[in-house]
Amino acid sequence: MQELVNGLAQGSVYSLTAMGLVLIFSVVRVPNFAHGEAVMFGGMLTLMSVTSFGLPLLPAILLGVVVATAFGLVLSVGVFSRVKDKSEIGQLMISMAIVVIVGAAAIQLWGDEARTVPGAPSMTFLVAGAYVPVTWAIIIAAALLAAIGLELFVRQTTAGRVMRAMSLRPDAAKLMGIPVDYYQAMAFAIGSGLAGLAGGLYVMAFPAQASMGHIMSLKSFVVIIFAGMGSISGAFFGGLLLGLVESFGGSFLSSGYTNSFGFVLLLAVLLLKPNGLFGGRSNA
Amino acid sequence: MPRIDWLGYVVLVAAMAAIYINGSGYALTIGMTIMIWSMLAIGLNVPLGLTGYYHMGIGAFFGLGAYGAGFMAVRLGQPLIVPLLVMPVIGAVISAAIGPIILRIRGLHFATATLAIGMIASDVMNNWVAVTGGPLGLAGIVRPAPMVFGPVTIDLSQNSGFYLLGCALTLALLIWFAWFRTTAFALVLRGIKSDDLQTRAFGYSTMRYKVGAFAISGAIAAAVGVYYAFFIQYISPEPFSFAASSFQAFVILAVGGIGSLWGPVLGATLITVLPEVLDLQPQVRVMTYGAILLVVIVFLPRGLASFGAYLRRAGRAPAREKVQPAPLEQPAK
Amino acid sequence: MRNIFTLAAGSVFVLLASGHAHADTLRLSDMESLTGVASAVYVPQANAVQLAGEQINAAGGVTIGGVNYTLQIDQYDDRTDTSAGVATVQKILGLGAPSFIMGGGTSSISAAYSPIIKDRTDVIVMVTASLLPGLTDNPSIYRPRVTSKQYTDSIVSFVTGNPEFKRVALGVDNKNAGLVNEVPALKAGLLAAGVEIVAEEEWGSGNPQFATQIAAMSRNNPDVLVLRGYPADVARLVKQARELGYSGPIVTNSGMSATDVENAQAAESMDGVVEVVAPVVSDLIAGDLNKEAAQKFEDAYQARFGTPSGLLSVSAYDAVFILTRAMEHAGTTTDVPAIKAALDVLKVSDVPEAVTPIKPYDGDLLFKDRQAQFVTVVRQWKDGKFVPLTFVK
Missing domain, CATH: 3.40.50.2300 (Response regulator)
Known part of the structure; x- marks a missing residue:
């Protein structure tokens, strides 16, 4: 039972990050390896605003989300919209170079110690024999709410429907006169904002550090690939599943191989269902 | 008959000779590091450059070769030549075994699957203490004793001798690749890169070719791992982690020029030498390194190897204003 | 900076x-x-x-x-x-x-x-x-x-010196060569004194989340957790162990400083934790050794x-x-x-x-x-800081 809670908490962080990435990936179609840096900004801004500027936790998290969103906009408008002519691999390389630069700048600014934000609520509930720290409950609830909200957004709003159209038929969307750049920037902003939220919530319970970005990117890519690209609920459940597999495997089989369990799951899914666990169609 | 790019070889051999004549341990170490990365990037070039498969797990095979060499040398007392012959075969066999399973997918899916293989391999290196020594690694890998052939003595125990072995391997691999990419086999690989389905329609069993390419890269990576193990004489899991190996090899190839002959060497040289010569405050140096990568990728999308073509194009541009841009199809050197 | x-x-x-x-x-x-x-x-x-x-x-x-x-x-x-x-x-x-x-x-x-x-x-x-x-x-x-060997001896004598510690759950950073090398000696030392090792868990340096390891250790009802790793990781591990309901004794070997504990927001969870380690500057000052x-x-x-x-x-x-x-x-x-x-x-x-x-x-x-x-110190976290109990000279 405890393993279930552990897996859901860790998995919710993966979910939040991966949902942001899946939105960016399906609408803009760039392999944005710098996505994890938005998580890092969310986490580090939350941390530094509390510890260095004495901001209360909630505004600090908001600030983190705002900065992560701004980072996403900069990536979209300043970088990826200018390199549309590059090959996929070129775009991947560009995002990797950004990871190198942003990561080093963050270490220069904030150091690279892993830190948890002070002042987060510290109660723990006992639910059916499992301990649930309240921060974990917040993370799980936020991921669920974000998943529902994002699903509603892409299904019920005009902007969301446009984005779905763009993800299904990018060329047609352009021919229809849709201002592609505008919606791509919006997808980047929302996706990065979600990643920033993931970082801000994460740092309440777990440590953030300046060099954490690329790990978060890797895990998010793993989630959206095995969950099936182009599906928000897929990314949500995929993130949870990854967290659960790591938790149960690590606890009952061998904690030294915790990471491997996720990757074995990924390989198994790719071989049995190449379009992903929850993906009917493939964008690949 | 392929056009042989003599100039490239002459420059390369001259550079190799210059390092050898300099002879300092530092120059030789940097030289060997560059060659290790060059060879690994050539290995990566077969599935990635020729076939278009984003292999993100070459570090697993690099590590396989290194650990195989370490195990044979330290636990079984075998000389260099044994793992150098055996490990590439094992690398190829393992690749050939998993190839048919994972080569059904491509693009980012394939990249992530190979990433997973690399990650699992890292966990095994770190946790299978009985064989790999875990984080303690395997120490005491001893280079071969001097060999005397009449008037010629080959002393691989010294850096200078081991460096020459690296030169020989690198040159052999380069010449092999220059030949290989003109073969009918490589032509099919290129066909797969541009259109797998169509290539199959022409009657080629593309899976067999793809597995071949994957196995070749596995063999090369394992061989490079053997050379690395005897170069560094101690192996532990860190150098084979994703960031330190697979990612680095990918960056080197992308910066050097994917699919090109000289890209691996140029990329390896830049990526190895850059941090050594950038005499800046540590994190500023990392940022500068990232910025230089960015500049290369943005302005030389076909890598350093296309620099000559880029200059030629730039020189011609004024005269051919508003005309079609120069064809990108010419093979990068 | x-x-x-x-x-x-x-x-x-x-x-x-x-x-x-x-x-x-x-x-x-x-x-x-x-x-x-x-x-x-x-x-x-x-x-x-x-x-x-x-x-x-x-x-x-x-x-x-x-x-x-x-x-x-x-x-x-x-x-x-x-x-x-x-x-x-x-x-x-x-x-x-x-x-x-x-x-x-x-x-x-x-x-x-x-x-x-x-x-x-x-x-x-x-x-x-x-x-x-x-x-x-x-x-x-x-x-x-x-060396990590000196630590091992001190840990063994501390744990075996307490008659209530009969079931030990061990946690070790599996990327720290010095510590991994000591695992056999640590186990042998404990077993020789009749102490049972009920769980053996690992993590990689820099691991953010230890719930997996904690769940596996708690499941086996240990009398004490013995945790060896980098300070930041161990501080985080202690905090999460308390959050996840482990209330028994914890013995650590990491070299944690007040900063590490603060970075992990673990101050409240640390009460009573005993650490065996080479003294860090704050121990020397608090314990009046080379003060x-x-x-x-x-x-x-x-x-x-x-x-x-x-x-x-x-x-x-x-x-x-x-x-x-x-x-x-x-x-x-x-x-x-x-x-x-x-x-x-x-x-x-x-x-x-x-x-x-x-x-x-x-x-x-x-x-x-x-x-x-080196002299090692046995110190305990009390009211927001480590207090040296004894120096093992």
Whole structure:
């Protein structure tokens, strides 16, 4: 039972990050390896605003989300919209170079110690024999709410429907006169904002550090690939599943191989269902 | 008959000779590091450059070769030549075994699957203490004793001798690749890169070719791992982690020029030498390194190897204003 | 981080100065992982070496064989990369004999350059970072730093000394070579005293979430958790263990400082946790052992770099004094075998500047087979700080 809670908490962080990435990936179609840096900004801004500027936790998290969103906009408008002519691999390389630069700048600014934000609520509930720290409950609830909200957004709003159209038929969307750049920037902003939220919530319970970005990117890519690209609920459940597999495997089989369990799951899914666990169609 | 790019070889051999004549341990170490990365990037070039498969797990095979060499040398007392012959075969066999399973997918899916293989391999290196020594690694890998052939003595125990072995391997691999990419086999690989389905329609069993390419890269990576193990004489899991190996090899190839002959060497040289010569405050140096990568990728999308073509194009541009841009199809050197 | 800029400006200045170094300059090369995954641990060590050099110079330098020398400390970054570390050592060796290397890099790096310097008589490495066993078999390597083996003995005697600790759950950082090497000895020591090991869990350095390990340990109803790893990880692990309902005793071996506990927001969870470790600066001050030197060091460090010193700061700081004192005794900066001979017979009382509590070997010797040994401390977290219970001398 405890393993279930552990897996859901860790998995919710993966979910939040991966949902942001899946939105960016399906609408803009760039392999944005710098996505994890938005998580890092969310986490580090939350941390530094509390510890260095004495901001209360909630505004600090908001600030983190705002900065992560701004980072996403900069990536979209300043970088990826200018390199549309590059090959996929070129775009991947560009995002990797950004990871190198942003990561080093963050270490220069904030150091690279892993830190948890002070002042987060510290109660723990006992639910059916499992301990649930309240921060974990917040993370799980936020991921669920974000998943529902994002699903509603892409299904019920005009902007969301446009984005779905763009993800299904990018060329047609352009021919229809849709201002592609505008919606791509919006997808980047929302996706990065979600990643920033993931970082801000994460740092309440777990440590953030300046060099954490690329790990978060890797895990998010793993989630959206095995969950099936182009599906928000897929990314949500995929993130949870990854967290659960790591938790149960690590606890009952061998904690030294915790990471491997996720990757074995990924390989198994790719071989049995190449379009992903929850993906009917493939964008690949 | 392929056009042989003599100039490239002459420059390369001259550079190799210059390092050898300099002879300092530092120059030789940097030289060997560059060659290790060059060879690994050539290995990566077969599935990635020729076939278009984003292999993100070459570090697993690099590590396989290194650990195989370490195990044979330290636990079984075998000389260099044994793992150098055996490990590439094992690398190829393992690749050939998993190839048919994972080569059904491509693009980012394939990249992530190979990433997973690399990650699992890292966990095994770190946790299978009985064989790999875990984080303690395997120490005491001893280079071969001097060999005397009449008037010629080959002393691989010294850096200078081991460096020459690296030169020989690198040159052999380069010449092999220059030949290989003109073969009918490589032509099919290129066909797969541009259109797998169509290539199959022409009657080629593309899976067999793809597995071949994957196995070749596995063999090369394992061989490079053997050379690395005897170069560094101690192996532990860190150098084979994703960031330190697979990612680095990918960056080197992308910066050097994917699919090109000289890209691996140029990329390896830049990526190895850059941090050594950038005499800046540590994190500023990392940022500068990232910025230089960015500049290369943005302005030389076909890598350093296309620099000559880029200059030629730039020189011609004024005269051919508003005309079609120069064809990108010419093979990068 | 203004202090790092100052540091950078300082090293640039040193580099410029090295162009026209005078004959009375003694060059020490400091090899550290200033970038890469281990940088958070090694930058404070590099700072301490820098500080020692500046203090010695401010006090008029060192006089060796009748000549007054100014120390010049050149920093090298091995980027936490094995090949780069070997290249760095080669680069330092290439500057011309003799070479004196401080810091000495992570376990992997030290093991990789070890064969290169094994047969050389013109180099001394003062290793203060790597805990790798067997490293001091190399005649060029001296280690004025505690080994994980000393910790193992202290942990075993502490745990077996408590009759209530019959079921132990073990947790070890599986990427820390020094600690992994000690697992068999630790288990053997506990088993020999009739203690049962009910769980054996691992994690990789830098792991953010330990719920998996904690669940597996708690499931087996241990009397005590024994946790060995990097300070930041162990602090986080303790916090999460308390959050996840483990309320029993915890024994740690990590070298946690108040900063590590604060970074993990673990202060409230730490109450009662007992740690067995080589004393860090705060223990020395609180436990009145080398108190004056420790306070002086910490004040100077904080004034210079604006942050508290790190786990690996003091031993690196001491190493500068130990090496230069041996040179003074040998009366030479160039005759490396003579300097080694002086190190071999150096007495603990010869280096009063040393902050770490060095436990002398017979005859007050500082090194035996090039390895120093240290007093360990058993300390307990109470009301927001560690309180030394006993020093094991």
